[in-house]
Amino acid sequence: MRRFIEKMKKIRLLFWGLLIVSVSCAHPPKRELRGMWIATVANIDWPRSQTTDPAALQHEMNGLLDAASDANLNCVVFQIRPTADAFYQSAHEPWSHWLTGEQGRAPSFDPLQYVIDECDRRGMLVHVWINPYRVWLDSADRFLAGRDHLLQRHPERIVQYGKTAYLHPALRENRDYICRVVADIVRHYDIDAVHMDDYFYPYRVAGEEFPDEREFRRDPRGFKSKDDWRRDNVDRIIRQIRDTIKAVKPWVEFGISPFGVWRNKDRDPKGSATRAGQTNYDDLYADILKWEREGWIDYAAPQLYWHIGFPAADYRVLAEWWNRNAYKTPLYIGHASYRITPSSGTKAWKTPEEIIRQIRLNRTLAGIGGSIMYSAKSLLNPELRKALKESVYRSKSLPPENPRIRPVPAEAPGSPVVWVEEGFVRMNWQPEEGSRRYAVYRFRKGEKADFSDPEHLVAVTGSHDIRLPMPEDGKNGIGYRYAVTALSATHLESEPVWAVAAED
Numbered sequence: 001m002r003r004f005i006e007k008m009k010k011i012r013l014l015f016w017g018l019l020i021v022s023v024s025c026a027h028p029p030k031r032e033l034r035g036m037w038i039a040t041v042a043n044i045d046w047p048r049s050q051t052t053d054p055a056a057l058q059h060e061m062n063g064l065l066d067a068a069s070d071a072n073l074n075c076v077v078f079q080i081r082p083t084a085d086a087f088y089q090s091a092h093e094p095w096s097h098w099l100t101g102e103q104g105r106a107p108s109f110d111p112l113q114y115v116i117d118e119c120d121r122r123g124m125l126v127h128v129w130i131n132p133y134r135v136w137l138d139s140a141d142r143f144l145a146g147r148d149h150l151l152q153r154h155p156e157r158i159v160q161y162g163k164t165a166y167l168h169p170a171l172r173e174n175r176d177y178i179c180r181v182v183a184d185i186v187r188h189y190d191i192d193a194v195h196m197d198d199y200f201y202p203y204r205v206a207g208e209e210f211p212d213e214r215e216f217r218r219d220p221r222g223f224k225s226k227d228d229w230r231r232d233n234v235d236r237i238i239r240q241i242r243d244t245i246k247a248v249k250p251w252v253e254f255g256i257s258p259f260g261v262w263r264n265k266d267r268d269p270k271g272s273a274t275r276a277g278q279t280n281y282d283d284l285y286a287d288i289l290k291w292e293r294e295g296w297i298d299y300a301a302p303q304l305y306w307h308i309g310f311p312a313a314d315y316r317v318l319a320e321w322w323n324r325n326a327y328k329t330p331l332y333i334g335h336a337s338y339r340i341t342p343s344s345g346t347k348a349w350k351t352p353e354e355i356i357r358q359i360r361l362n363r364t365l366a367g368i369g370g371s372i373m374y375s376a377k378s379l380l381n382p383e384l385r386k387a388l389k390e391s392v393y394r395s396k397s398l399p400p401e402n403p404r405i406r407p408v409p410a411e412a413p414g415s416p417v418v419w420v421e422e423g424f425v426r427m428n429w430q431p432e433e434g435s436r437r438y439a440v441y442r443f444r445k446g447e448k449a450d451f452s453d454p455e456h457l458v459a460v461t462g463s464h465d466i467r468l469p470m471p472e473d474g475k476n477g478i479g480y481r482y483a484v485t486a487l488s489a490t491h492l493e494s495e496p497v498w499a500v501a502a503e504d
Helices: 002-025 054-070 111-122 139-144 172-188 213-218 226-248 280-284 288-294 315-324 353-362 376-380 382-389
Strands: 033-038 075-081 125-130 134-136 158-161 164-167 193-196 253-256 331-335 368-373 414-421 424-430 437-444 457-461 465-469 480-487
Touching (some): 033 331, 033 376, 054 111, 054 382, 075 111, 111 125, 111 457, 125 172, 139 164, 164 172, 172 193, 172 226, 193 226, 213 226, 226 253, 226 288, 315 331, 315 353, 315 368, 331 353, 353 368, 353 382, 368 376, 376 382, 414 480, 424 480, 457 465
Parallel strands (some): 033 075, 033 368, 075 125, 125 193, 193 253, 331 368
Antiparallel strands (some): 134 164, 158 164, 414 424, 437 457, 437 480
16 A cells, blocks of 8 residues: 555646646747836835935835836735835825935935836836735834824824734734725725735734734624734624725725635644645734635735645645635645745746746646735846746736736727837827827747737737837847737727838
8 A cells, every 4th residue: 555655646746747847848928927026114125224325225226127027927925114104205104214314304206106107117017015914023223204194193092012012913903004094095095905915813922812802802802812812803804904995996906915814724624735834814813715715805916935745845846726616716825935045045936947837836726816026136146037937937828817807998099100220110190099008929920829828928018118229139030020919907808900011
């Protein structure tokens, strides 16, 4: 029997190997989310150092966005509210000290609007990343909080756990406040999604209980278990944030990036075959499967920050588990690109090949529609960008349509014109109602026009005027045809319109 089991294991591994190789040989999909997280808390990604110099801030951001564009990514997830503060013009909260070095001190430009404009030029989506409960990261420097920060304005609504201060999840006034912040963002900025990561109730601190016994006793709402009561607190804010977003702009998506393990199988037969020390359900009180099942979220991006074959939390085991338990919620997997370094003590993370293998595996699972890299500065690694561009991201892609969002159609662009100017191919067209971005295709004259093949997708842009490099065969643009389509706010694509040659 043991020999038979070992033989079956080998056959299964061989099957997976052949399947992944066969997928890698195919063209990358035309529709796929390819994102990166830009973390601002503690200056992880941007800005690397706090400054009021707009040129330095913009130059550094452009470097991150250029790296993403160069790797054929199509989405950035920008952290704009790390600690009840703002990287945008907020009606409710002060400018972040992670930005200018002094809380409340305004930069001379709006970082969120700048990112939206620059991503628009590059044809990339912007998902704004907020942390709902975290108010202050480290109590040792809470003296930096200004008079208009929540720490000073409403200390009665805040609890400290470990070194970090949080808005109390049980208080309705905190839920209402967070939703006012969300509504302000959605109303005033042309974003594609609101995104929250895994910080709900905080990760457990050894030997310390989260300080909510008084609130539980005062209003248990019929719950006998404090754990169930805590999960209900988080359920309420998730449902309320979704309702807030949809009341303002129904097409804006609401996404959650949970910790990679919902529950371990030894705690729940529905859980994954993992041995995670903490989990969403039991420790963070985030019942992500319920939110998927009830339709409260528009996508999930579980953080699978382990390598294929890792014993306690195998990437393959978890990718398959999330794929089986999505309840038709679109899945975009979070990858640990930050782990890639030649000095890694783990062989799998010494080169980018682990990320490539994971993306290829994703594409064998029907429910997974893309990936997000943590974090942005890892894309500054030219070896990672080269590996992506030469294999899994060798052509551009359009973002997926989301079945949980009511579709908005896009009208075809009008009167596209193409010409050659100063060594570049130039195109422009007339924008039409409902157009958010445009996709440009190139075909050889006489070649069948297959718009489903991303090899022909040469540019995505929010502009209606574009400059393209010459084809690599050096034919000076002669011998090619160009077409353009429009993409709506929900990523529906219009019929293509062929460009005509401009008269000399």
